[in-house]
Amino acid sequence: MRDPAPLVTSAHDRVRELYAPALGRARDELTTPALVLDLDTLTANLSFMSDHMRDVPTALRAHVKVHKSPHIARMEVEYGAAGVGCATVWEAVVMARAGIDDVFVINEVVGAEKTRALALLAREANAKAAVDDTVQVDELSRAAAAAGSTIGVLIDVDEGMHRCGVASADEALTVARRVADSPGLRFMGLTGYEGHCSLEFDEAKRHGMAREAMAFLTGIADHLAGQGLPCEIVSAAGTGTWEITSRYPGVTEIQPGSYATMDGHHRGLDPRFGWAASVLASVISRRSDRIVLDAGSKTVGASHGTLADWDLEPYRFDEEHSIFLADAACPLRIGDRVAINCNYTPFAIGYFEAYHVIEGGHVADVWPVMPRGPESRWLLDMLERGG
Amino acid sequence: MRSVARSDQPAGVLSVSTPGLVVDLDVFEGNVAAMASLLRGTGKTVRPHVKTHRTPELARRELGGPVAGLTCATVGEAEAMADAGFDDLLVANEVVDPAKIARLVALAHRATITVAVDDSEPVAALSREAMAAGVTVGVLIDVDILLHRCGVESARDAVDLAGTIERSPGLRLRGIMGYEGRLRLRDEDRSGKIARAYASLAAVSAALRDAGFPVEVVSAAGTSTLREALADPTITEIQAGVYALMEPELLVMDLPFRCAASLRGTVISRHPGRIVLNVGRRVVGMEYGPPVPVGFAVQRIAISDEHAIILMADPLPPLGSQLDLTPGQVRTTFNLHDHVWVSRGGEVVDRWPITARGSSQ
Numbered sequence: 001m002r003d004p005a006p007l008v009t010s011a012h013d014r015v016r017e018l019y020a021p022a023l024g025r026a027r028d029e030l031t032t033p034a035l036v037l038d039l040d041t042l043t044a045n046l047s048f049m050s051d052h053m054r055d056v057p058t059a060l061r062a063h064v065k066v067h068k069s070p071h072i073a074r075m076e077v078e079y080g081a082a083g084v085g086c087a088t089v090w091e092a093v094v095m096a097r098a099g100i101d102d103v104f105v106i107n108e109v110v111g112a113e114k115t116r117a118l119a120l121l122a123r124e125a126n127a128k129a130a131v132d133d134t135v136q137v138d139e140l141s142r143a144a145a146a147a148g149s150t151i152g153v154l155i156d157v158d159e160g161m162h163r164c165g166v167a168s169a170d171e172a173l174t175v176a177r178r179v180a181d182s183p184g185l186r187f188m189g190l191t192g193y194e195g196h197c198s199l200e201f202d203e204a205k206r207h208g209m210a211r212e213a214m215a216f217l218t219g220i221a222d223h224l225a226g227q228g229l230p231c232e233i234v235s236a237a238g239t240g241t242w243e244i245t246s247r248y249p250g251v252t253e254i255q256p257g258s259y260a261t262m263d264g265h266h267r268g269l270d271p272r273f274g275w276a277a278s279v280l281a282s283v284i285s286r287r288s289d290r291i292v293l294d295a296g297s298k299t300v301g302a303s304h305g306t307l308a309d310w311d312l313e314p315y316r317f318d319e320e321h322s323i324f325l326a327d328a329a330c331p332l333r334i335g336d337r338v339a340i341n342c343n344y345t346p347f348a349i350g351y352f353e354a355y356h357v358i359e360g361g362h363v364a365d366v367w368p369v370m371p372r373g374p375e376s377r378w379l380l381d382m383l384e385r386g387g
Numbered sequence: 388m389r390s391v392a393r394s395d396q397p398a399g400v401l402s403v404s405t406p407g408l409v410v411d412l413d414v415f416e417g418n419v420a421a422m423a424s425l426l427r428g429t430g431k432t433v434r435p436h437v438k439t440h441r442t443p444e445l446a447r448r449e450l451g452g453p454v455a456g457l458t459c460a461t462v463g464e465a466e467a468m469a470d471a472g473f474d475d476l477l478v479a480n481e482v483v484d485p486a487k488i489a490r491l492v493a494l495a496h497r498a499t500i501t502v503a504v505d506d507s508e509p510v511a512a513l514s515r516e517a518m519a520a521g522v523t524v525g526v527l528i529d530v531d532i533l534l535h536r537c538g539v540e541s542a543r544d545a546v547d548l549a550g551t552i553e554r555s556p557g558l559r560l561r562g563i564m565g566y567e568g569r570l571r572l573r574d575e576d577r578s579g580k581i582a583r584a585y586a587s588l589a590a591v592s593a594a595l596r597d598a599g600f601p602v603e604v605v606s607a608a609g610t611s612t613l614r615e616a617l618a619d620p621t622i623t624e625i626q627a628g629v630y631a632l633m634e635p636e637l638l639v640m641d642l643p644f645r646c647a648a649s650l651r652g653t654v655i656s657r658h659p660g661r662i663v664l665n666v667g668r669r670v671v672g673m674e675y676g677p678p679v680p681v682g683f684a685v686q687r688i689a690i691s692d693e694h695a696i697i698l699m700a701d702p703l704p705p706l707g708s709q710l711d712l713t714p715g716q717v718r719t720t721f722n723l724h725d726h727v728w729v730s731r732g733g734e735v736v737d738r739w740p741i742t743a744r745g746s747s748q
Contacts, residue, residue: 021486031486031748065692087669087693107693108655110665110707113404132656135706156656163696164656164663195691284481285505285537292481292537298438298722299747302674318568319438319718320460320480320747321536334483334508346692350669350723353745372745374670375726377404 001077002099007382008070011368015354019366027358028337032282033295035352036339037261037367039359042072042276045260046079049242049273053080056246061085061104061235063257066346067277069355070098071367072260085235085255089114089121089129090376093383096125104128106191106235106255108136108156108164113380115139119147119184120383128152130191132166134178137185144184152188153179154233157220159192159213169223176229189231190224192217193255198240201268210241211248218250240269264306264343277355278308278339279348281322286334290315291326293338300340301347308339400734405653405709406670408720409728409735410440410632414647416448418631421643423452426625429617434458434477434606436628440721441743443471444729449631456499458606458626462487463746465494471742474498477606479564479626481529481537483509487748492516492524501525501604503564505538507551510558517557525561526552527606530591532565532584542594549600562604563591566626569611572639581615589621610644611637632717635679648720649681649711651728652695657706660698666712667693672719678712 004012016023022030030036053060062076065087073084073095083102086092092103102125109118109129121127122144131137131153144151155172158165166172172190179187194213200206214236221231237245237254246254258266261277281295296318297304304317310332312324322340326332342348349369357365371379403409422433432455437446441464446457456475459465465476476498482491488509494500495517504510504526517524528545531538539545545563552560567584570577585607592602603623608616610629616622629637633644650671652664669692671678677688678695687698695712704710714720721727721741729737 031484033747108663110655111405111653133706139707158658162661163691163694167658282484284483287531287535287540290535295747297672297674298719302668302672302719315535318534318536323536334506347668351745351747372725374406375404375724 001074002101004070004074004099005097007097008094008370011370015366015368019354019356022356022363022366025363027280027356027361027363030280030337030356030363032280032337033299034280034356035348035354036278036280037355037357038276039357039364041274042075042260045262045273045276046075049259050079052243053246058246058251059253061253061255062260063106063255064091064095066257066349067261068349068369068371069367070094070370073100074098076260082253083126085257088373089117090371090373090379092127093117093121093379094370096121096127102126104154104235106130106193108132109140110136113377115143116147117380117383118151119143119149122149122151123147126152128154128188130154130156131175131179132156132164134175137175137178137182141182141184150184150186153185154189154191154235155179157190157192157217159194159217159236160209161193161195163195165192169220172220173224173227173229176224180229187229189233189235189252190217190221191235193238194236194241195238198238198269206240206269207244210244214245214248214251218248221250239266239273258345261345263345264341265303275308275341277345277348278341279305280337280339283332283334283336283338286332289325289327291324291330291332293322293324293340294320295340296321299348299351300342301344301351303342303344303347305340305342308341310338400736401728401738403651403709403728403735405651406666407651407728408724408726409649409651409711409730410445411647411649411730413731414645415445415631418633418644418647419449419452422627422630425613425617425643426453431617431622432624434624434626435631436460436626437464437468437743439628439632439718440727440741441467441746442721442727442739442741443468443473444739445631445727446471446473455624458628461747462491463748464743465500466490467743467746469494469498477501477527479503479566479606481505481509485512488512488516492520492522495520495522495524499525501527501561503527503529503537504548504552505529507548510548510551510555514555514557523557523559526558527562527564527604528560530563530565530587532587532607533567533580538565542591545591546594546598546600549595549598553600560600562602562606563588563595564606566607566609567612569609571611571636581612585615585619585621592621610642611640613642629717634675634717635713635715636675646713648717649713650678650720651709651711654704654706654708654710657703660700662697662699662703664695664697664710665693666695667691669693670720670723671712671714672716672723674716674719676715678714681711681713683710
């Protein structure tokens with residue numbers, strides 16, 4: 001892994017300066033609401049995944065869309081991830097500049113500024129993108145030719161989620177042939193995301209659905225191989241299906257993201273990963289029957305959360321407040337800090353610009369959330385300048 | 388309020404980088420004018436709530452007319468607005484962290500600052516800081532009139548707290564505030580809830596006056612209860628925010644406001660009967676329902692983190708085309724963006740920073 005570029009180091013410096021008073025402080029003295037990251041739990045999550053991946057034939061592609069953190073992504077690579085997955089081209093730019101060579105935008109990249117950014121990025125990193133239509137293939141090819149680079153391309157397969165992705169082996173073949181015939185592009189294989197499985201909490205049913213999805217995906221890979229287009233990469237899975245998919249014959253890599261920081265939804269699917277990210281809040285009003293916290297849907301996210309260390313029943317989540325029932329026996333009073341475990345962490349991340357990294361109960365560092373987006377055209381300007 | 392220089396002038400028609408948040412300035416200004424018309428002759432003022440958009444350039448365009456100043460939900464929002472030159476700010480929320488109290492008091496050097504309180508402990512801390520800084524901070528007693536969130540629960544508690552405030556140097560008791568929350572037309576016992584909420588305000592106001600305390604301000608209400616608040620004799624200023632941008636679910640409320648904000652997305656994937664836009668929950672708030680298509684008909688819309696999956700009839704828009712959706716919840720949506728694109732006469736002509744994005748501290 002290369003050292004992080006100034007894009008990332010300067011963002012790190014900026015948030016360290018912005019939150020300078022927090023550095024070294026006890027977690028429970030932080031200004032709130034604050035996004036806190038428990039380093040020991042994060043490390044345990046990465047280590048658990050890493051131990052598992054040593055025993056299976058697949059590689060880990062850590063999806064960064066959940067945490068949007070160059071620092072966490074680098075740790076994931078240090079723990080054995082072969083590369084990262086991204087939801088946007090801007091995330092890929094940031095992760096490449098964080099020093100990670102293998103960056104895959106596991107999404108359709110459409111629009112001149114985004115294909116241009118990807119093509120420029122491919123000059124300096126092993127950049128890949130997903131496609132599900134020959135129109136995207138043609139646009140990517142033109143962009144790569146203009147930039148003089150080569151973009152890796154994977155065919156996005158709809159494994160049952162009915163979002164993006166080709167729906168049949170024939171469609172996959174048509175698009176794959178177009179990729180193989182297009183200058184500036186390199187056909188690399190297939191990608192799919194069985195996201196519909198992650199809504200099924202019954203493990204046996206979920207595994208059955210995942211196997212069905214993998215049979216479809218690997219069947220298409222076999223079909224393409226039979227037509228002279230072998231797949232170097234067959235990528236799939238999320239935190240809900242990572243384990244079964246990691247052992248499925250024909251799959252070469254898995255792309256989970258939530259496993260690192262975790263949240264209530266994913267712990268419902270796999271409780272072996274711990275809650276590393278949470279939102280720290282303060283009690284700002286103490287009434288006879290309840291406490292009012294200064295974090296609500298504008299910081300925890302619309303999916304809300306539960307208290308990490310207190311068994312209190314939620315009363316209501318508003319934008320800037322969350323309210324929990326607490327009678328006189330509850331010792332919480334005005335000014336006390338409590339951590340809220342998010343039911344769905346991605347929504348919380350979008351509301352913060354930095355993580356307070358907690359080690360031994362104190363703030364060891366402040367890490368930027370990057371790119372915050374969604375408007376990140378300045379990253380294209382940076383690539384154009386050659387900066 | 389003093390006038391503040393406007394940001395950079397329009398520089399021709401701009402192309403929106405998607406997913407992008409767009410405000411139709413013509414509609415926005417129409418909403419602001421409609422609010423001014425509603426207030427005219429009532430003797431009441433509006434104190435626009437900037438938590439709605441966290442954008443100084445939009446706040447600036449809500450001034451003029453019967454406007455008392457701005458309402459903020461956090462100290463961070465108040466700092467951003469003071470930095471932009473606004474000089475009358477109400478933080479309609481409890482501020483209890485000593486570090487935040489210090490920041491709030493520091494703002495009183497450059498703006499008239501008022502803050503909500505519901506407990507004597509932060510009152511003492513506010514007083515100490517204000518004394519040390521040599522400034523006066525205005526205080527409103529927050530009354531729990533309906534929401535069971537913050538706020539004193541009785542007129543007696545309010546009178547006790549008023550006594551504490553009056554004995555606290557550096558603080559000036561200005562009145563009371565309460566918030567009845569969003570009340571929809573079909574909410575159970577809507578009119579009863581509003582009547583009881585405003586009766587609480589009247590009772591607390593009367594109790595304070597009887598005890599000899601000043602009540603120059605009674606601040607309350609939001610866009611959903613605007614009509615009732617305008618008709619209420621106790622309320623002096625209205626803390627509405629959403630009115631200027633509006634949200635689809637409030638369009639049934641017989642209010643003279645139209646939706647001014649939209650999300651512009653690009654069609655990134657296309658299949659029989661289905662398109663996918665690059666607009667997901669990472670860029671749109673969903674608390675009041677999914678975003679609503681603008682100018683095209685859909686059968687169903689499902690939103691995941693980075694995508695909107697839209698089922699619709701032929702002809703499907705081509706790959707790469709841009710479509711607009713109206714956000715169901717404008718406040719959480721604005722808080723997910725760095726900039727808002729500005730359209731005038733249907734053309735995007737400018738882009739303004741959402742300066743206070745993420746200023747939840």
